[in-house]
Amino acid sequence: MSEATVEILLETAMGVSKKTQDQSGYDYAMAVMKMCDILHLRHTKVWLRPDIIFNYTKYAKAQEKLINTIHSLTRKVIKRKRADFDKGIRGSTAEVPEELKTKNYESKVTSKTVVEGLSYGQSAGLKDDLDVDDDVGEKKRMAFLDLMIEASQNGVVINDEEIKEQVDTIMFEGHDTTAAGSSFFLSMMGIHQDIQNKVIQELDEIFGDSDRPATFADTLEMKYLERCLMETLRMYPPVPVIARQLSQDVKLVSGDYTLPTGATIVIGTFKIHRLPDIYPNPNKFDPDNFLPERTANRHYYAFIPFSAGPRSCVGNKDRFVIVLGEFGKNIDCTVGIIV
Numbered sequence: 001m002s003e004a005t006v007e008i009l010l011e012t013a014m015g016v017s018k019k020t021q022d023q024s025g026y027d028y029a030m031a032v033m034k035m036c037d038i039l040h041l042r043h044t045k046v047w048l049r050p051d052i053i054f055n056y057t058k059y060a061k062a063q064e065k066l067i068n069t070i071h072s073l074t075r076k077v078i079k080r081k082r083a084d085f086d087k088g089i090r091g092s093t094a095e096v097p098e099e100l101k102t103k104n105y106e107s108k109v110t111s112k113t114v115v116e117g118l119s120y121g122q123s124a125g126l127k128d129d130l131d132v133d134d135d136v137g138e139k140k141r142m143a144f145l146d147l148m149i150e151a152s153q154n155g156v157v158i159n160d161e162e163i164k165e166q167v168d169t170i171m172f173e174g175h176d177t178t179a180a181g182s183s184f185f186l187s188m189m190g191i192h193q194d195i196q197n198k199v200i201q202e203l204d205e206i207f208g209d210s211d212r213p214a215t216f217a218d219t220l221e222m223k224y225l226e227r228c229l230m231e232t233l234r235m236y237p238p239v240p241v242i243a244r245q246l247s248q249d250v251k252l253v254s255g256d257y258t259l260p261t262g263a264t265i266v267i268g269t270f271k272i273h274r275l276p277d278i279y280p281n282p283n284k285f286d287p288d289n290f291l292p293e294r295t296a297n298r299h300y301y302a303f304i305p306f307s308a309g310p311r312s313c314v315g316n317k318d319r320f321v322i323v324l325g326e327f328g329k330n331i332d333c334t335v336g337i338i339v
């Protein structure tokens with residue numbers, strides 16, 4: 001799954017065509033996984049924390065090799081993009097299938113606003129109060145890396161190292177979370193066959209016998225799939241805790257408490273998502289928790305798998321539904337328990 005999400009990111013965010021990808025997507029995913037194992041080891045084995053000790057262990061050498069694998073993919077992608085730009089090739093090299101270029105797949109959705117007073121994304125529980133509904137549009141077709149390289153050539157001061165740092169962040173943050181979310185989703189489908197059948201029925205209604213790729217318009221019709229996805233992210237958020245360091249004192253409205261500047265605050269997403277006063281029967285997988293009438297009056301921050309506020313996830317939340325719509329066309333999950 002991690003390999004698949006690295007390749008999807010390379011194609012969608014970096015504009016690298018599937019044809020030009022090689023084994024490095026798999027190597028990247030494996031390197032990140034092993035690198036995280038070393039990081040977690042340093043969390044639990046306190047003597048490995050000081051660099052002065054860690055640097056003399058076998059883990060330091062392994063880490064250096066893994067970081068090199070991780071960085072070599074991002075360097076390769078940027079080099080290739082720069083070369084494309086020098087040859088005058090602008091925009092994404094990801095191939096748009098001919099049928100999508102010529103055919104106009106009209107959305108059957110008549111209104112984007114499901115609940116009065118809320119945007120589509122907000123009423124579906126996907127967006128918070130800082131988000132706006134500007135997801136549909138030509139500008140979004142350009143890959144993120146293309147936009148950055150184009151900006152750097154149009155006078156924006158950003159050098160290759162800074163572009164690399166941005167690419168590293170997107171690749172790192174984007175693939176693991178999506179792989180975990182997709183795996184949890186498929187497990188849920190395997191466990192709840194009746195729910196899986198409803199998802200399949202919805203996808204059949206959208207795609208019929210066609211094996212065309214899913215479009216943004218299609219995702220607006222994947223209402224049940226979306227609810228299943230939100231419910232998966234509620235029960236199994238890929239980022240179960242978030243930490244923040246306070247840059248100023250914060251007075252809590254819940255009582256006479258002041259959290260001091262410099263304190264590290266841990267927000268337990270997993271715990272918030274299972275509060276029974278917000279989600280009755282919180283340990284039951286119930287996609288109806290995300291029916292528009294149930295989400296309408298729910299607090300924005302009662303569902304925060306992508307965090308919230310100015311440093312929330314930059315990954316296009318709605319695109320995640322496209323990925324699962326693509327998987328879903330051939331979905332057939334059963335879950336076995338090995339004893």
Ligand code: HEM
Binds near residue numbers: 170181238304307312
């Ligand atoms: C199911 C999928 C995803 C989940 C659950 C998720 C979740 C999150 C969360 C919780 C954060 C905040 C972390 C923190 O504050 O400590 C975050 C940040 C971020 N995510 Fe995602 N993410 C997903 C997909 C993606 C994708 C596909 C991309 C890239 C295309 C991406 C790029 C980022 C970036 C760059 C940040 C850092 C934003 C910042 O610090 O300003 N994420 N994500």
